[in-house]
Amino acid sequence: MDRTRHPRPRRYTAIVAAAAAAALFAAGCSSSAGGKKAEEAADSAAAGKADTPRMKVAMITHAAPGDTFWDLIRKGAQAAAAKDNIELVYSSDPNAATQANLVQNAIDQGVDGIAVTLAKPEAMKGAVAKAKRAGIPVVGFNGGIDDWKDQGLLEYFGQDEKVAGEAFGKKLNELGAKHNICVIHEQGHVALEARCAGVKKRFKGKTENLYVNGTDMPSVKSTITAKLKQDSSIDHVVTLGAPFALTSVQSVSDAGSEAEVATFDLNKDLVAAVKDGDVEFAVDQQPYLQGYLSVDALWLYKNNGNFSGGGEEAVLTGPAFVTKDNVDTIAKYAAKGTR
Template structure:
């Protein structure tokens, strides 16, 4: 087991160095990002907050770590949970995961409970920075290492977090804009599934920065109400015949856009964010042009490993910069390979 851990540590170190060397972007001008709370196969009702789940250790460990997010247990966040469990098994420690389903009050309460429990490290997402700021500051005040993941790239330094693990949302939106330019789009509807998630707004803003045509950013309904999303997109298409493309800033909205285009009798260029089996199927069939991949498995795995290294060996990573996990892109060229990993629950 010791040899395997040493090999793993070497591999992790190489990965972190490579990521840091490849990051020359200064995103300090961006507003606070947050990542998407996406659910593949949306339910008819909003999912309840994910209850805290303690991961059983595989060997003795005197530390307990907490990963407390705004996520649900849908397509995106279920991969993060798998990654947290895998990381817990690798270090042999208890790791408690909690997803608040965009309830900042619940998230803040769970952060405060982790402080009271004497956590050795707390990793949080910052979809609603104002809603959890006080709790996050309390983590640092208690002398507990704080990490941010998924959302928080512009806020983690001010809060005193060690580093941030995620993607730069504006840069991801920039890449989507360049893709739509190459595909010949002229007017993109940037469809958002949450009203208060600043990261989704950043994705649309980033799209507008690089796209040569017009961008309309609009909240079209929650993932828990897919029919509402489809109908709202269809109504927008019927009301503005110049819209010839849709960017869904999550993995479900591209599918709703596809159905809305058929409903409105329109052919669209469609792009998305994040991954689901259904979305990749549509990319393989040529119905969706691309999706932006932020590799959320890394966003669950790396914070646990980094918190453990800081607690046991006083290691810190990032060097004052975020550790970027994206953006990458999935299109027809690599969809089949990525699809196989999605079915395994790690992408």
């Protein structure tokens, strides 16, 4: 698969850092054991199971009900938790104030670590500060790449949405697009706004933001359909999540439009849509990896004092383009529900 990576500024940190640290830690445990214990340690390492004290980690996201993107985040987190002997407590709410309350609940439970998204950073600042004062390490992922350091998070795992948006805009230029609508399904979400801003910055044609209520898919469909009927010059619908791309395909059909659909993010059905040509391309930020690394990072910090990026650099998990030419390479993972 052509996993083309775009040049990064100083923020780029190789994803292998966390994996390498885990491997070194496992190797250190094995080498210090003798005889039968060494064999047992090797067997344990081969099985991918940590022989460390039980931890409790809270993962708190801004996921909206029914958004399959977050299923991938959660699966990655669960895989890391199973490997690391971690009790994972997952909770989510798209309302920023409620999400902050969920962080407070985790603090009250005395968890050993918190992984959190900062889709609306200002609303989360107080809760994150309380966790730090309680001595609980906090890592960020998926949303808040411009704010995690200011809030004192230990690490960050995700995609630089500005970079991803600009890459998307350049891709539209290559395809000869002239006019797109960028569909934002949650107003005020910093990562979504950054994506559309990046598209607009690099796209040589016209970009219009279209705000929809992402928790009401029939409304999303009707709003996009109405916009396409109103303006036949729109040749691309840009969505910021797989479910919205699939709904946009229906909107294009209902409107009798010739517009193409392209999107950020993947799920199983979206991969099939790219394969069939219903969706032109997608940008993959690897949500499974974000969930996995966030939980694994807390285990590494607790058990070996490791943290990626020196507290200064984000660990980037995307973007990478998925097109009809390379989609078969990841289809097998999508079938398992991990891409």
